[in-house]
Amino acid sequence: MTATPLLPLDPALVDRARRLAARAAQPVVDLARSHTTVSVERATLRLAGLTGADPDGIPWVNRLADAVAEQVGIEHGIALPVFHALADHPDLTRLAHAAAAGGVRFAFPKGAAAEAARERATAAVSHGFDRIDRSRRRRDALVAEIGDPPQRPWIYLIVATGDIYEDIPQAQAAARAGADVIAVIRSTGQSLLDYVPEGATREGFAGTYATGENFRLMRAALDETSREVGRYIRLTNYASGLCMPEIAALAGMHRLDMMLNDSMYGILFRDINPIRTFVDQRFSRQVHARAGIIINTGEDNYLTTADAVEAAHTVTVSQLLNEHFAHEAGLPDRLLGLGHAFEINPDLPESFRMELAHALLARQLFPDAPLKWMPPTRHMTGDVFRGNLLDGFFNLAGVMTGQSILLVGMMTEAVVTPWLSDRDIALQNVRYVLNACAGLAEDFHPPADGFIAKRAGEVLGEAVDLLGTIVDDGLLDAIADGTFGIMKRPADGGRGLDGVAKRAEDYWNPAAAILDRDAAAAPAREEAAR
Amino acid sequence: MSRIVRPYGDTTGDGMVQLSFTLPVPHDKRAEGAALQLAAKMGLDGAMLVHAKAIGEGYTFFVVYGASTHLVNLDDVKVVERDYPQLSPKEVNDAIRERLGRKLCVVGACIGTDAHTVGIDAILNIKGVAGEKGLEYYRELRVVNLGAQVAVPDLVNRAVDEEADAVLVSQVVTQKDAHLHNTREMAAAFREALPPGKRPLLVVGGPRFDEHAAAELGVDRIFTRGTTPSDVASYLVHRLVTSREAEPAA
Numbered sequence: 095m096t097a098t099p100l101l102p103l104d105p106a107l108v109d110r111a112r113r114l115a116a117r118a119a120q121p122v123v124d125l126a127r128s129h130t131t132v133s134v135e136r137a138t139l140r141l142a143g144l145t146g147a148d149p150d151g152i153p154w155v156n157r158l159a160d161a162v163a164e165q166v167g168i169e170h171g172i173a174l175p176v177f178h179a180l181a182d183h184p185d186l187t188r189l190a191h192a193a194a195a196g197g198v199r200f201a202f203p204k205g206a207a208a209e210a211a212r213e214r215a216t217a218a219v220s221h222g223f224d225r226i227d228r229s230r231r232r233r234d235a236l237v238a239e240i241g242d243p244p245q246r247p248w249i250y251l252i253v254a255t256g257d258i259y260e261d262i263p264q265a266q267a268a269a270r271a272g273a274d275v276i277a278v279i280r281s282t283g284q285s286l287l288d289y290v291p292e293g294a295t296r297e298g299f300a301g302t303y304a305t306g307e308n309f310r311l312m313r314a315a316l317d318e319t320s321r322e323v324g325r326y327i328r329l330t331n332y333a334s335g336l337c338m339p340e341i342a343a344l345a346g347m348h349r350l351d352m353m354l355n356d357s358m359y360g361i362l363f364r365d366i367n368p369i370r371t372f373v374d375q376r377f378s379r380q381v382h383a384r385a386g387i388i389i390n391t392g393e394d395n396y397l398t399t400a401d402a403v404e405a406a407h408t409v410t411v412s413q414l415l416n417e418h419f420a421h422e423a424g425l426p427d428r429l430l431g432l433g434h435a436f437e438i439n440p441d442l443p444e445s446f447r448m449e450l451a452h453a454l455l456a457r458q459l460f461p462d463a464p465l466k467w468m469p470p471t472r473h474m475t476g477d478v479f480r481g482n483l484l485d486g487f488f489n490l491a492g493v494m495t496g497q498s499i500l501l502v503g504m505m506t507e508a509v510v511t512p513w514l515s516d517r518d519i520a521l522q523n524v525r526y527v528l529n530a531c532a533g534l535a536e537d538f539h540p541p542a543d544g545f546i547a548k549r550a551g552e553v554l555g556e557a558v559d560l561l562g563t564i565v566d567d568g569l570l571d572a573i574a575d576g577t578f579g580i581m582k583r584p585a586d587g588g589r590g591l592d593g594v595a596k597r598a599e600d601y602w603n604p605a606a607a608i609l610d611r612d613a614a615a616a617p618a619r620e621e622a623a624r
Numbered sequence: 625m626s627r628i629v630r631p632y633g634d635t636t637g638d639g640m641v642q643l644s645f646t647l648p649v650p651h652d653k654r655a656e657g658a659a660l661q662l663a664a665k666m667g668l669d670g671a672m673l674v675h676a677k678a679i680g681e682g683y684t685f686f687v688v689y690g691a692s693t694h695l696v697n698l699d700d701v702k703v704v705e706r707d708y709p710q711l712s713p714k715e716v717n718d719a720i721r722e723r724l725g726r727k728l729c730v731v732g733a734c735i736g737t738d739a740h741t742v743g744i745d746a747i748l749n750i751k752g753v754a755g756e757k758g759l760e761y762y763r764e765l766r767v768v769n770l771g772a773q774v775a776v777p778d779l780v781n782r783a784v785d786e787e788a789d790a791v792l793v794s795q796v797v798t799q800k801d802a803h804l805h806n807t808r809e810m811a812a813a814f815r816e817a818l819p820p821g822k823r824p825l826l827v828v829g830g831p832r833f834d835e836h837a838a839a840e841l842g843v844d845r846i847f848t849r850g851t852t853p854s855d856v857a858s859y860l861v862h863r864l865v866t867s868r869e870a871e872p873a874a
Contacts, residue, residue, distance in 0.1 A: 283773060
């Protein structure tokens with residue numbers, strides 16, 4: 095659904111913003127195309143069907159990839175040596191056992207042996223892509239059969255108990271109470287693990303581990319609930335942190351519907367190396383494009399550390415960069431859940447009008463993207479009564495400006511992880527606003543010379559200026575200088591840098607090859623779909 | 625004036641409080657009776673059940689008003705009173721420059737798995753909190769903010785490298801008492817790495833700490849909800865500049 099333009103934005107300025115974003119992003123795209131990471135290589139093994147973990151809980155994909163990396167490095171891609179060695183082993187799992195025990199010599203075959211290894215590798219990863227394609231078709235069929243939520247925005251709720259078996263009934267209860275999208279928050283710190291835990295997990299810190307089995311269990315439970323409530327309930331998790339590409343692959347195969355997948359979040363907020371992040375991010379977005387997964391970007395986070403008025407244009411800049419990175423990876427607008435947030439200090443005069451201006455600017459710049467509207471957190475205090483009022487205004491702004499996905503704000507945001515009653519009160523708040531003024535957007539036409547239109551134009555102007563500076567200085571330097579969210583992150587610092595390698599001339603990765611073909615064909619495919 | 629107080633609704637001495645809670649029972653007469661009985665056991669006299677609503681299957685949410693039968697004697701209330709003078713940023717800078725003669729180094733971090741930098745950033749980032757600028761704004765303070773999820777050994781090494789005068793740690797995540805475990809681990813690591821006279825001042829902060837527990841956790845000071853950068857700066861000057869001068873030379 096294309097949003098109607100309500101602001102008198104200068105089309106030439108909008109166009110200039112997009113061209114600058116593309117120029118600013120290009121060096122990073124080149125960087126992503128010319129490097130690989132341990133997690134990209136492990137994701138390839140996961141697509142090829144390798145699962146399970148050793149007795150210490152370290153996944154076999156890690157054991158196998160580490161063994162190859164140690165012997166011959168990852169700069170050529172690990173698929174060729176792995177699938178060459180596979181000629182002497184019954185399957186990948188047993189090859190991984192042998193490699194972990196030090197019993198495999200990895201080498202690069204030539205001629206016919208190389209051709210045979212390439213064929214085996216391509217066939218294996220194609221099975222993974224077949225699984226992703228089947229999941230996508232299954233989602234389409236279920237949505238056609240059961241139906242989408244009757245209203246926009248979709249109502250997005252978070253569960254996070256640490257125990258997947260406790261999360262499931264909570265998620266089902268939330269769906270029955272009105273949630274359209276369930277997000278299972280990950281355990282604090284999972285983003286810094288350089289492996290994806292295995293199996294169903296029952297213990298986490300402030301969240302539940304993202305694992306393939308947890309994905310499968312929750313999706314199956316929500317399929318049941320979807321039929322019961324007559325809406326397809328979407329499931330969300332996080333493709334972020336050091337294992338972003340692997341989690342994207344698991345999400346695609348287990349039919350998750352949305353994934354948080356920001357281009358810069360890991361760099362800024364988890365101090366993950368910028369190059370690692372951009373390489374992993376590109377691969378994971380290509381997987382999401384193939385899987386039909388809506389990505390959610392994390393611009394809201396900048397406003398939790400920087401001032402929401404002064405830094406409003408950094409959100410716009412990041413949205414434009416995220417849009418470019420997503421398009422380059424083959425994601426169409428309808429899978430682009432760009433984020434923004436209601437984080438202006440409520441003590442400021444006209445704070446709500448500024449919120450409307452910022453929200454409307456995003457709506458108009460990205461008319462076909464399912465924008466994700468994030469609730470106040472920074473100015474939520476222990477005063478839960480005021481918090482509930484603030485959440486009401488957040489909901490109102492979301493409805494007035496036609497936001498697509500609404501993350502339900504909790505009045506106890508600053509106090510506790512949400513209680514059952516907090517969630518009920520929060521949903522009551524959303525339902526009241528939706529019921530009272532679902533159609534208010536029709537009547538909302540801010541005057542062209544009014545406060546809202548001026549403020550939106552101002553933010554766009556500042557965004558264009560900043561993009562110009564980023565083009566001149568380079569995006570990596572801008573990140574190093576603390577342009578986004580005030581965090582300073584140099585390109586040669588951060589976690590996970592040792593898992594990055596520049597691709598050799600003969601780099602070969604069958605999954606990356608298939609995904610690059612997808613991305614190249616994406617514009618044509620979108621055109622045909624219209 | 626009486627030092628004995630009761631809650632105030634709209635009349636002195638009425639003792640009125642409101643509370644809300646959920647019971648894991650379906651909403652029916654028995655559930656409402658259970659809510660009132662709980663209120664009575666909590667010390668509410670003449671409790672009124674003003675709201676009861678089913679939440680999902682098998683849970684009911686209640687709002688109850690009633691008169692508390694408990695009294696509080698203000699003379700028996702124990703708090704940690706501020707034991708140092710509150711200084712303005714200028715006074716902090718002047719004190720350090722004139723009396724320490726060098727910049728005072730502060731190393732800050734969120735340790736363990738805690739990724740919530742909102743606390744440490746509020747205190748350290750120039751942006752600050754509650755209208756006050758953070759410690760980075762103070763000319764005579766040298767601030768090294770290590771950010772989120774810093775391993776304790778990394779924090780200790782960095783503090784040693786920077787010759788930190790003070791280490792500030794913020795802990796927001798409290799699941800399974802993670803904030804207490806992490807704080808004890810940090811205090812122990814500094815004790816192990818450095819002799820008493822060389823150790824930086826250890827300061828922790830977070831919304832769920834008990835400010836009386838500093839000694840038990842092995843740190844010098846705990847700051848809780850509502851702390852501003854100038855509270856922390858004033859304390860640092862008090863401990864590291866003003867009171868050091870008063871100590872006899874070793």
